[in-house]
Amino acid sequence: MSGTRKLHIKSYGCQMNVYDSQRMTDTMAREGFVAAAEAEDADLIVLNTCHIREKAAEKVYSELGRVRRLKDAAARDGRKVVVAVAGCVAQAEGEEIIRRAPIVDIVLGPQNYHRLPALVARAERGGKVVDTEFPVEDKFDHLPAASREATRARGVSAFVTVQEGCDKFCTFCVVPYTRGAEISRPAAKIVAEVEQLAAAGVREVTLIGQNVNAYHGAGPDGTWSLARLLHRVAEVPGLARLRYATSHPRDMDADLIAAHRDLASLMPQLHLPVQSGSDRILAVMNRRHTRADYLYVIARLREARPDMAFTSDFIVGSPGETEADFAATLAIVGEVGYAGAFSFKYSPRPGTPAAERDDQVDDAVKVERLARLQAAIDRNQAAFNARCVGRTLDVLFEKPGRLPGQLVGRSPYLQPVQAMAPAALIGAVRAVTITRAGANSLFGELATPAPHAAAREPTALAEIVET
Numbered sequence: 001m002s003g004t005r006k007l008h009i010k011s012y013g014c015q016m017n018v019y020d021s022q023r024m025t026d027t028m029a030r031e032g033f034v035a036a037a038e039a040e041d042a043d044l045i046v047l048n049t050c051h052i053r054e055k056a057a058e059k060v061y062s063e064l065g066r067v068r069r070l071k072d073a074a075a076r077d078g079r080k081v082v083v084a085v086a087g088c089v090a091q092a093e094g095e096e097i098i099r100r101a102p103i104v105d106i107v108l109g110p111q112n113y114h115r116l117p118a119l120v121a122r123a124e125r126g127g128k129v130v131d132t133e134f135p136v137e138d139k140f141d142h143l144p145a146a147s148r149e150a151t152r153a154r155g156v157s158a159f160v161t162v163q164e165g166c167d168k169f170c171t172f173c174v175v176p177y178t179r180g181a182e183i184s185r186p187a188a189k190i191v192a193e194v195e196q197l198a199a200a201g202v203r204e205v206t207l208i209g210q211n212v213n214a215y216h217g218a219g220p221d222g223t224w225s226l227a228r229l230l231h232r233v234a235e236v237p238g239l240a241r242l243r244y245a246t247s248h249p250r251d252m253d254a255d256l257i258a259a260h261r262d263l264a265s266l267m268p269q270l271h272l273p274v275q276s277g278s279d280r281i282l283a284v285m286n287r288r289h290t291r292a293d294y295l296y297v298i299a300r301l302r303e304a305r306p307d308m309a310f311t312s313d314f315i316v317g318s319p320g321e322t323e324a325d326f327a328a329t330l331a332i333v334g335e336v337g338y339a340g341a342f343s344f345k346y347s348p349r350p351g352t353p354a355a356e357r358d359d360q361v362d363d364a365v366k367v368e369r370l371a372r373l374q375a376a377i378d379r380n381q382a383a384f385n386a387r388c389v390g391r392t393l394d395v396l397f398e399k400p401g402r403l404p405g406q407l408v409g410r411s412p413y414l415q416p417v418q419a420m421a422p423a424a425l426i427g428a429v430r431a432v433t434i435t436r437a438g439a440n441s442l443f444g445e446l447a448t449p450a451p452h453a454a455a456r457e458p459t460a461l462a463e464i465v466e467t
């Protein structure tokens with residue numbers, strides 16, 4: 001293939017999909033495709049889908065209606081548009097997608113993205129193809145790295161997938177079926193990718209995986225845990241901040257907890273989903289931990305790093321959930337004092353054990369419980385944000401804010417922070433005194449002079465880019 005054609009990828013769902021979409025963009029760049037922000041003038045449209053809840057899949061089918069109109073309009077102009085559905089809906093529904101939406105040319109599971117160029121070539125010749133095998137080869141060995149320019153354009157904070165798939169089989173969840181068994185990438189490949197990102201100006205890396213703390217990749221001297229990997233990645237020159245997501249409470253081992261005490265660049269923030277505060281529901285969910293186990297892990301992390309901020313995922317209206325079970329969920333929100341959380345109505349997923357149960361909760365009850373839970377989470381988040389007012393926090397500036405002269409960055413606790421600051425500070429960590437807390441973000445002023453921040457972080461992205 002040659003010449004410049006346009007590729008538009010729309011990503012749904014989790015950070016893993018954002019990362020995968022970037023890697024597909026990098027793969028197609030080698031084939032002469034440039035990324036297009038709009039689907040209208042694209043020659044290849046990829047929907048990178050999520051299957052975690054029913055609504056997510058339905059959104060894809062409604063988007064395919066819009067794509068059909070674009071494809072028909074292009075055909076009238078004599079232009080062929082190739083349409084691919086990738087991700088977990090593709091994996092779960094396979095050929096059914098082409099049956100429901102015949103404009104789709106390619107259905108591609110998450111383990112097969114490295115095959116996209118060959119599949120596009122086939123589709124351009126008029127073939128339809130469904131590729132949802134779990135291949136023996138590792139897609140990461142075949143997906144090219146991003147160019148320096150593409151990395152810079154994506155900003156100063158990047159995701160790196162270190163682990164994929166899941167062996168936990170929570171009874172509500174499709175991930176073990178759509179993403180397959182847990183696999184970890186070799187440590188050396190992850191370190192090389194982080195080094196490339198840092199050399200291009202990335203200052204913050206989040207190591208991601210469906211169960212990132214179950215990481216057990218091949219290292220130079222045997223199997224490495226996530227803690228070991230974090231220690232190594234923390235040595236990469238230029239990196240200011242490290243995070244990891246999403247973690248399972250059962251896999252928070254002592255070394256990982258200690259890493260929060262020992263690694264200055266490991267941010268004091270953790271997304272640790274509990275799903276429910278009721279032991280009975282946790283057992284039905286097959287989470288394999290109790291409420292007490294979870295609170296114990298939280299306490300050990302706070303011992304290691306007293307200012308740890310926690311976020312969580314919650315599911316309300318799981319099969320058999322009573323008002324007493326739900327009360328236990330509401331109680332754990334206050335007990336942990338979350339800095340924020342995602343909460344969802346239980347959505348039965350075909351093929352999962354929870355969907356087969358005959359004690360499903362009424363939708364009206366789910367709606368009412370979700371509203372109460374969200375109100376409790378909002379109160380905790382507001383209290384957490386309010387406690388930041390008057391403090392001076394290190395902020396990694398990421399991009400221009402809404403107002404002229406303003407930048408937006410992130411606090412160590414992942415809150416967005418807005419402050420008046422020169423654009424040259426994009427990519428730099430600076431101390432900001434927080435003056436006001438909104439519902440979702442903080443507002444502050446550069447603390448000048450900022451000796452500790454300046455000493456640790458002499459190099460702004462602008463400086464790196466120019467050298």
Ligand code: SAM
Nearest residue numbers: 052172173210246248273313314344345346347
């Ligand atoms: N691996 C992570 C963990 O163990 O917590 C979560 C991965 S999952 C992609 C993200 C979140 O989606 C889950 O934490 C859960 O709250 C939610 N989720 C998963 N299946 C769901 C379902 N059937 N209905 C509603 N929410 C669901």
Ligand code: SF4
Nearest residue numbers: 166168169170173175
């Ligand atoms: Fe899904 Fe449970 Fe695996 Fe998380 S740990 S991906 S919720 S099965």
